[in-house]
Amino acid sequence: xxxxxxxxxxxxxxxxxxxxxxxxxxxxxxxxxxxxxxxxxxxxxxxxxxxxxxxxxxxxxxxxxxxxxxxxxxxxxxxxxxxxxxxxxxxxxxxxxxxxxxxxxxxxxxxxxxxxxxxxxxxxxxxxxxxxxxxxxxxxxxxxxxxxxxxxxxxxxxxxxxxxxxxxxxxxxxxxxxxxxxxxxxxxxxxxxxxxxxxxxxxxxxxxxxxxxxxxxxxxxxxxxxxxxxxxxxxxxxxxxxxxxxxxxxxxxxxxxxxxxxxxxxxxxxxxxxxxxxxxxxxxxxxxxxxxxxxxxxxxxxxxxxxxxxxxxxxxxxxxxxxxxxxxxxxxxxxxxxxxxxxxxxxxxxxxxxxxxxxxxxxxxxxxxxxxxxxxxxxxxxxxx
Amino acid sequence: xxxxxxxxxxxxxxxxxxxxxxxxxxxxxxxxxxxxxxxxxxxxxxxxxxxxxxxxxxxxxxxxxxxxxxxxxxxxxxxxxxxxxxxxxxxxxxxxxxxxxxxxxxxxxxxxxxxxxxxxxxxxxxxxxxxxxxxxxxxxxxxxxxxxxxxxxxxxxxxxxxxxxxxxxxxxxxxxxxxxxxxxxxxxxxxxxxxxxxxxxxxxxxxxxxxxxxxxxxxxxxxxxxxxxxxx
Numbered sequence: 219x220x221x222x223x224x225x226x227x228x229x230x231x232x233x234x235x236x237x238x239x240x241x242x243x244x245x246x247x248x249x250x251x252x253x254x255x256x257x258x259x260x261x262x263x264x265x266x267x268x269x270x271x272x273x274x275x276x277x278x279x280x281x282x283x284x285x286x287x288x289x290x291x292x293x294x295x296x297x298x299x300x301x302x303x304x305x306x307x308x309x310x311x312x313x314x315x316x317x318x319x320x321x322x323x324x325x326x327x328x329x330x331x332x333x334x335x336x337x338x339x340x341x342x343x344x345x346x347x348x349x350x351x352x353x354x355x356x357x358x359x360x361x362x363x364x365x366x367x368x369x370x371x372x373x374x375x376x377x378x379x380x381x382x383x384x385x386x387x388x389x390x391x392x393x394x395x396x397x398x399x400x401x402x403x404x405x406x407x408x409x410x411x412x413x414x415x416x417x418x419x420x421x422x423x424x425x426x427x428x429x430x431x432x433x434x435x436x437x438x439x440x441x442x443x444x445x446x447x448x449x450x451x452x453x454x455x456x457x458x459x460x461x462x463x464x465x466x467x468x469x470x471x472x473x474x475x476x477x478x479x480x481x482x483x484x485x486x487x488x489x490x491x492x493x494x495x496x497x498x499x500x501x502x503x504x505x506x507x508x509x510x511x512x513x514x515x516x517x518x519x520x521x522x523x524x525x526x527x528x529x530x531x532x533x534x535x536x537x538x539x540x541x542x543x544x545x546x547x548x549x550x551x552x553x554x555x556x557x558x559x560x561x562x563x564x565x566x567x568x569x570x571x572x573x574x575x576x577x578x579x580x581x582x583x584x585x586x587x588x589x590x591x592x593x594x595x596x597x598x599x600x601x602x603x
Numbered sequence: 604x605x606x607x608x609x610x611x612x613x614x615x616x617x618x619x620x621x622x623x624x625x626x627x628x629x630x631x632x633x634x635x636x637x638x639x640x641x642x643x644x645x646x647x648x649x650x651x652x653x654x655x656x657x658x659x660x661x662x663x664x665x666x667x668x669x670x671x672x673x674x675x676x677x678x679x680x681x682x683x684x685x686x687x688x689x690x691x692x693x694x695x696x697x698x699x700x701x702x703x704x705x706x707x708x709x710x711x712x713x714x715x716x717x718x719x720x721x722x723x724x725x726x727x728x729x730x731x732x733x734x735x736x737x738x739x740x741x742x743x744x745x746x747x748x749x750x751x752x753x754x755x756x757x758x759x760x761x762x763x764x765x766x767x768x769x770x771x772x773x774x775x776x777x778x779x780x781x782x783x784x785x786x787x788x789x790x791x792x793x794x795x796x797x798x799x800x801x802x803x804x805x806x807x808x809x810x811x812x813x814x815x816x817x818x819x820x821x822x823x824x825x826x827x828x829x830x831x832x833x834x835x
Binding site: 533551555563564565568570588591592595596599 | 645647653656657659660661662663664665666667668669677678679682
C-alpha cells in the first residue's frame, strides 16, 4: 500500500487529548481508579444539530485513534482508511465519526507509559490492570464530554467489536445501533494461550527490566517484536500465508544457517521490527490482559443473553469472516444466539474470504457492501440524510 | 410494482399489523419488506445464502445468516407472533422438528408445502412411472432440493400428531388467486397444487431445552430423531 494521504484526511475536524480533572476519575473493574484521566481522540465530519449522527469507532489490540488520517509515527494511512471517507460506509459528510485511543494504550490516552503524577516516573507495572469494560467506560466519559447523548452507531472489529458488545451491555440507552466485526463475547483458551506467548516473550527480554525499561532508558524491542510475530500469524489464514509466500526463498538457495531464508520469515521479522517503533511493550501486556479477562457472559451470571436484555431497542449487526481462526464464526454465532435469546433484532453474516482475521481492515468488497447496507438502513431509521 | 407472488399476497392477508415476524428462508427479503411496508411488522429473517443476506441487509431488514434445520433452537420460546416458512419445509432435514420448533418460537406458523398428492403428480407417476416434474416441483429427482415431500393428507396427519390446530388453509397455484380449502377433504388432496397453512398450538409450548455440549453447540432435543409411525 502506498503512503498517500487518506481521502478522509480533509474531513478531520478535531481531536487531541481530553483531560478529565482529578476529581473525575475513571473507576475500574479492579476496584482501582485512574485520575487524572486522559483520552486521545480524533473526530471526522460534523455533529448535526439534532446530535443524531455520532459514530464511535473502536480499535483493535494495536490500533489507535488515527482511524483515517496519516499515522504520525509510521506515515501510513489510518488503519480503517478504506472504510472511512466520503462515499464510504462511514462517511464524514454524513456521520460525526469519533475514534479514541483505548486506556492502557500508548498513543496519548492514559496508559503504562504515562507519567505517574505521584512519582514523576512512568507508571510501568504500577498501572492498574484494566478491562474492556473500563475502556468502554472511559469512552462513555468522552462521549458525554463531547455533548453526545446517543451514538448513532458504535462500530468495531476484533477488540473493537468486543468494546461494541460491551457498549450494548453497559450503555444500551446511549446506542442506536451496534456493529461487531470479527470478534467474540469472550476470549477462548487458544486466544489466551497466544497472548501468553506474546507476554512471555516481552517479559523474557532483559531490556524489559521488570516493566521499568523507560526509567532504565532501554526498550524490550526483541521481546515485543517476537510477540508481534506470533500474534501476526493468528491474524492471517493458512491459505493467505500460502498464497502470499508459499515456500518462496529470499535469495537463490538456502543459507544453511538461521538467516531468514524463507520469505515468510523475512515478512514476519519485518512485521515485528516495524511494530516496535509504534507500540509500547507494557501497553501490549495490559491490553492483551484486558482481552483475556473479557467474558461478557460471565459478567452476567454466565448467561450471555442476559448481557443484552437492556438492548432490545438497539439494532445489531454481527459479521464474521469464514477464514478467521482467531475469532472464528461460531463465536459470532454465539453472540447472535444470545442476541436472539434476549429478544434483540440482529443481523448476522459470515463473509466468505480467505484473508483471515485481518480481513476487517483489508479491501473486502463483501464487508464494504454489508456494512454500507446496514448503516444505510439504520440511517434511514434514524432520519439521517 | 410487479405483481405480488400469490403466496405472499395470501400471507399478507393472514398477518396482523405490527406483529413480530420471523421469516425462515427469507431469500432476498421480499416478503419481509412487503410485510414491513404494508403491515408495519417487526421482522427478522433467517437466510442461508450470502446473496440473500446481503440483499436483506441492503433493504434494511434484520437478517441472520443461518439454517432453518440448525438455527431455530436458540430462538426463545414465543419470541414471535408468526413464524413463516414458505415452500421450504420439504427441503429440511428434520421437517417434523422444524414444524414443532416454529410453534415453540411463535404463536402461529404460516407454512406452505407443495402437495405430492396433486393429480398431476399422481398422473405422472401412474402413467410414466417416473418421478413427477410439475409446476410446483420442477426439478428432476437427482437435483431437487425437495427431500421430504408429503401429500396434503400427510401434512394434516403430522399436524394432528404434533397437536397443532389448523386455523386456516388455502390452495395456491401460480398466477391464480388463493382459494380457501378444508384440507381434510379428500378432493383437496387431488386438487391443491400447493397448500398454505396457518397453524397454532392446541397446548402451551414447552420452553426450549437448550443443553449445551462441550463444543458450545446446542444439542438437539431427544424427540428429534426420526420416528417411525404407523401409517394411517
